[in-house]
Amino acid sequence: MIRIVGYTKQKEWLTDLTMEDLKSTELEWYWVDFNNPKEDECRLLDTYFHFHPLAIEDCYHLLQRPKIDHYEDVHFFVLHEVERKTLTVNEINMFIGPSFIVTFHYEPSPEIEEARIKLMSSKKIGDKGQLYAAYLVMDKLVDQYFPAVHELEDQLLDMEIGNGEGQSQTLMTDIYNIRSRLLRLRKTIIPMRDLLYRLTNSDRIDGMGPYLAFYHDIYDHLLKLSEMMDTSREMTADLRDNYISVNSHRMNAIMKTLTVITTIFMPLTFLAGIYGMNFSNMPELEWSGGYYAVITVMLVIGIGMYAWFRSKGWFK
Numbered sequence: 001m002i003r004i005v006g007y008t009k010q011k012e013w014l015t016d017l018t019m020e021d022l023k024s025t026e027l028e029w030y031w032v033d034f035n036n037p038k039e040d041e042c043r044l045l046d047t048y049f050h051f052h053p054l055a056i057e058d059c060y061h062l063l064q065r066p067k068i069d070h071y072e073d074v075h076f077f078v079l080h081e082v083e084r085k086t087l088t089v090n091e092i093n094m095f096i097g098p099s100f101i102v103t104f105h106y107e108p109s110p111e112i113e114e115a116r117i118k119l120m121s122s123k124k125i126g127d128k129g130q131l132y133a134a135y136l137v138m139d140k141l142v143d144q145y146f147p148a149v150h151e152l153e154d155q156l157l158d159m160e161i162g163n164g165e166g167q168s169q170t171l172m173t174d175i176y177n178i179r180s181r182l183l184r185l186r187k188t189i190i191p192m193r194d195l196l197y198r199l200t201n202s203d204r205i206d207g208m209g210p211y212l213a214f215y216h217d218i219y220d221h222l223l224k225l226s227e228m229m230d231t232s233r234e235m236t237a238d239l240r241d242n243y244i245s246v247n248s249h250r251m252n253a254i255m256k257t258l259t260v261i262t263t264i265f266m267p268l269t270f271l272a273g274i275y276g277m278n279f280s281n282m283p284e285l286e287w288s289g290g291y292y293a294v295i296t297v298m299l300v301i302g303i304g305m306y307a308w309f310r311s312k313g314w315f316k
Contacts, residue, residue, distance in 0.1 A: 002041055005116065006030035007126040015120075019048060027099070029130050031119075033112060034104040049102065051095060052076070059093045059104050066191035070204045073098055077195070079138065080188040081109055084147045087184050092141065094134060096205070101130040103137065111140035131207060135214045138196075142221050145189060149228050152178055152185075156235045171243055179236045182229055189229065193222035260314050264305045268298045 004017040006027045014021075022030055034041060045056045052071040058064050058078060069076045077094040092109060095102040103112055115136035119125055125132065155178060159171065196219040199205075200212055208215075275284065275294060284290040 001035045003033045011123045013120050029099045031133055032102045036106050062091050064091060066195050068195050068198055075205055079141055081111055081141050082145055082148055082188055087148060087181055089188055096130055096134050101133050112137055115140045131211045135211060138218050142218050145225050148185060149225055152181055153232055156232055159239055175236050175240050182233055186229055189222060189225050193226055196222055260309050264302055267301050271298055
């Protein structure tokens, strides 16, 4: 489906235009949106707009890394839209020309619709042209990154080590899931940040000067998102290390307790082993009180060793 809006020299918005209407000299600039286009509609990128073949190829092959390419007086952008819950990435391709903006995407984009509504809400905004329209699209896309990053931050802040056996068993799985989601976001946010850096530090796009402040604002948002992701990744690393440390400490305590118990029973096992042998020349076997004497000796040894280990704090 193709949706076209245009802004006339009489400072009026025209909607539901056709490709033939774009030839009108009354149009100041226009916006063509390709939403899940059919094959014949896709061919218009070449037959009508005559975009560079490499840019058209990038539109067809998903999923490209966010980037900006300059082709004479047409500038091609690959942008990413992120769904908050699933972190599914949808590619938004955008062309900016001297008097037009063209967006191309295979999935419905609420951000593009919001940008179009805001753009057409005022004639004064329409005067700002296609560069401001491109800013609105990028701004709406980047704004949707924040809820996804904030949600992961909240999950990390809610995590506590050692609060219940069930949580301890699933903590590492949760941590690695969050790290995986952060990595998916990073593959979008970092390239988008680099794209905005190139855009705000380049003179390849004519007429960019009045809009640099707007694009710098998006760049600042992406810088903040990058810092938030780095902080979250450090938190996952700290949680992972703390979990491993707690488990190691717990295992050491268990092993120490078992070692102490084993040590106490070693002399008792030694005595039981000696008197369990079936030699005939063992005087104690003929003694009527031998059994009680050996049990008493074993109790004294066991209790004595327990008291000694306890005085050294080995049971704490």
